[in-house]
Amino acid sequence: MRKLIYLGLFAAAASLQAADTAPDWVREISGRSLPVYPAEVRSVTLLDEARASIDVTGRTITQFRQAVRVTKLEGRRDAMASIPYLKGNSKIRDFRAWLVEPNGFVKAYGKDNTVDAAMQASFELYDELRVRFIEARNPEVGSTFAWSAELEETPIVPQVNWSFQGRAPVLLSRYAVTLPSGWTAKGTMFNHAAIAPHVEGSTFTWELRDLPLIKKEPDSPSLHSLAPHLGVIFTPPDGSPNARNLGTWRDVSAWMSTLTDPQAEANEPLTAKVKELIAPAKTDYERLQAIGHYVQNIKYVAIEINLARGGGFQPHLASDVFAKQYGDCKDKANLMRAMLKVAGIDSYLVNIFSGDRDHVRPEWASPYQFNHAIIAVKVGNEISTPSVLPDPSIGRLLFFDPTDESTPVGDLPDDEQGSFALIVAGERGGIVQVPSAPPETNRSDITITAVLSDTGELDATLTERNRGQRAADIRRIYSHEQQADFQKQMESWLTGTAKEVNLTQLETKDAFEKEQFGLDIAFKAPSYAQIMQQRLLVFRPSIVQRWNGFVVQTDPRTTPVALDAECYHKQVRVKLPSSFKVDEMPDAASFTAPFGKYSSTYKLEAGDLLFTEELDISAATIPAERYPEVKTFFEHVAGAEQAPLVLIKN
């Protein structure tokens, strides 16, 4: 036994000898105990800190420190350090990390453990943005992973956006900046009450402590709309020669105009193409449609170069994009602008955020808020579509996204409607709220005519007429799938409610310019209705389910619910078998909520069952405490849609 103890001591000593050492701040932080958190917390950010120092030219050196405690197996993936950087513009120094296991064993990570990778989205052909990262390999639960680094860079504009939190709880998050003499810093808080910076000399510090977990929940706003973050604008003194001063949206517009306006010039081949395209058009709107549709069909390819000098905001020359027949969003918007100019129509580049209509906040004048470019076209009073906005200084503007191939002129993608966007129009430009289309413009009308046999077989024809964004949704699916795969999707949709579906007809009717997309379907479902004891036939008159379901959550809701607008109207006529009569028919349903209404009716007419259903939802963000109201509404809708009709043999 004594021998074993000696062996044990020896092993421990050997282990300690092999271990690395960690700096004091890491040792101190790894020993901290944590408050009690909900079971779903997988890791906790103990410290997230950036200390920046800016010189008169805008060159910025930032020291980062971060420490994460892994609290669950799933949190092991959070034991990672990463620093995005711009190739040719940034320098990363002293990038180091440490893993402190619960038994005190320390592993240090340095250059040999660092991975340098292209930070390129799947839709990009090339991007100068890269990331350097260090990852701990399957750290034990209870381990602390900490890292530090220094980043030197010159941001394109003297602004910063500091996120105090991801989803994980945070004990302390801090952003500190030291400015040159005469400079000022103005911070704007989002998703959190305003906090005043602690100012000491020329150093400004913002910090938040003890931030709780932000749960991931269905139909929730984006994390950016929930997590606290800070936007800071640094302003040099008047007359400062080197640093860019962008304090207002007008400043941002004016600066971006210098980058974009020179690119929107047409050359001879492009001019000829425009003339060819608009020759048959009789009105400005037709000219706009012809050009818009042409630009939509230019292949989307993103090449992100020259980013340190504004390349991320500057489109390629319109004539080059036209010649190559590819470009990214700003290239396409800029090409369209150049083409409209040839057609005698004024337009402006517009910066917006794609994917989250609540992302851009008007109170922080920053180009960093955008990830997408569209176009605003000056139109006359004769053009009236939901995407037109009267702008007090520029006039009536029709917004259009030439990157979205499924949304025609006159409409806008769902996620851009209602978003704040920057009109790039020199000194006249500024932030506006893009219009939202009323729910009825995004509408689905379904008509089903069917014959039900006395064996329960349903022989049905279905026409679906979609307008606006509902048409764009299904057009998007159709344009991305081959015919055979699209048919499989339709079969899968129908088998959601009808068993053993045999699809006998599938035709699409795309009226792109009219913002409509239709489906004509015929199918047979041999056992749609269930025959029971040879005397009852039971079936659901709704026949097919809606495309967009609502995910009901049973545990307490912590984040708001974001509802998209929906307008779904259905009419079903089923010829019932003559050897049966109706024994039980569901009651008509009608209920309303502040965000929507639903109604369904049933009627018998000359041996046919007539069923109607109408669901109208308005786009809304509803606070978490009102979730039970939303849940009840959609549970009632589901109940009404699943109500069966009972037939009994004569």
Add this chain to the structure above:
Amino acid sequence: MDWKPISPEDLALKTPRVDPAADAEALFWDVTVADAATNNQYPYTLYTHYLRIKIFTDRGVKEFGTVDIDYSRKTHISDLAARTIEPDGSIQELAKDAVFDRVVVKAGGRKIHARSFAMPGVKPGAIIEYRWRENHDDELANYVRLPGQRDIPIEHLIYHLKPLNNPYFPYRMRYQPFNIDLPPFQAERGGYFTSTVNNISAYREEPDSPPADQVRSWVLIYYELDKKETPEKFWKSEGKRLYGVYKPLIKVNGDVKALAAQITAAAKSPEHQLRLIDIYCQKNIKDLSGNSVTEADRQAAKENHNTADTLKRGIGTPMDIQLAFAALAMASGFEARVAYLPDRGSMFFAKTLMSTYYLSASDIAVKVNGRWRLYDAVSRYIEPGRTRWQEEGVDALITDDKNPEWVSNPLTAPLSSQHQRTARLRLNEEGTLEGDVTELLTGHPAETWRWQNTDRSVPDREEQLRTDVKNRLPGAEVTQIKLSDPTDLMQPVSLAYHVKVQGYATRTGKRLFVTPAFFEFNEAARYSSGDRRYDIYWDYPWSEIEDVNIQTPNGFDLDHADAPGGLTFDPVGSYTVKMLKTSDNHLLYHRELIVGKGGNILLPRTSYPSLKKLFDGIHDRDSHLMTLKMQTATVAGAK
């Protein structure tokens, strides 16, 4: 390299020739693989690709209008050229500055590069063509896979091969085609051999189909000594060679014997002895390639020179652990060997494929009562004494210094991979169903569950179960969850929970409609597509047994109950349903589905329509509704 002339027919082509629904088609894909050596005798391989693609639709423009060529540090890309040809013959060349080279990832001195470009001026109707060379330093085209079927239909696929020609190199280049009707290679000028295949459709995935490499076409090229061996002779020789590789690593000394005796002290049979050894290895030897070792373990670990080292240190590579198992088995008096097996999850193996390249898995074969049995001491997911499903239903090569042999590792029966579910529930008059559920998984379903859950924390395992139930029963409340420990391989996986589902049964004025197949409620039909391209293949035989007991609400009677009836589909499987109403208002439902009887897990494509019909029939029966009718007095009372 020059561009090949384009025929007027190809320029004018408006519809695909190989697949009428294609968005684009490769008019040809020309691949040259040339092995050579430098003056200093360093080998290298030069690959040359030349593709010509006709674009038919906007989707084709999007999908094929950009090109990424990935390559590693020891590969040099050269002679990259591309151009777009419009139907009128006008040409746009790819500008040199439109090609972007980037380091995709760089770590520990290794780099992966990519060269990317967008084809200029591509529209439907255009032809795009591009070509490039890849020089791979310090390697030969040995065990290189040449794709035949890709994501685009190919009208002419042309391979050119040039083996290394060196008097000091005794090996000859061979090729093995898979799922492709490849004409014999013909000699051409300059030491090249060529073969052309026409009209190859694009590869598409299908559910329940054989492994991708078993259905899509490809060619393996490799070098081998010019020996004219029969498969029998080849495998005998390989079995002896492989035995010689690992035998010196197995050390059965006194310590190992003592340990083996200690481990197996309580064993009641030879099988029990091996089971105990298996469990010992799984529990006491950490797998260095696994997720459970700490950084301290990794830093402390040393190379094991033999099995005595592995057993003493309690940590090792997967092969160290397998060999340690073999040493303990041998120390307990068993004959044990390393067995090499193909992986049925990758492709199907035949002994005429004379290369150990195809035997990618290994187990330990132990002779028990005169028969070889296979043990996998590394897997943390399958119960002791069984192998992964990928290693079942295949022959294993038992290595030996004198008489290597092939031994069958048969498929296990459907009942040994079982998902058994039991629910005891109560239905109220509003249609809400509530009660307790238990699920037991054995065999491969248990293996899958353990694999999915070993690296999950307990709260996340519970959350995953909630999610799985709610995916089928939206709005269900799942509470009182009790789950097995996924590291416990001795017991079946057990999942228990309480569930409450509002609106489970549909209420009309005087009836309640309830689906007795609680575990199948809202499940989609297994096959929704009307057509089929490949054979149907299930990974392993399996069975499902469900027992549901529903207490029906007072005031309701079962209205002329009828059971949906079973289905037999011999020799592949069977489906049976039994229902019973007890006198105290309990509806008892029993369902059994058995699939893959007699090892029938591969069915020809031609059987798809009848198989779909069969599974539609099962789905139909699973969706069967029972009617509970309100008693007359209750109806009257309600009024």
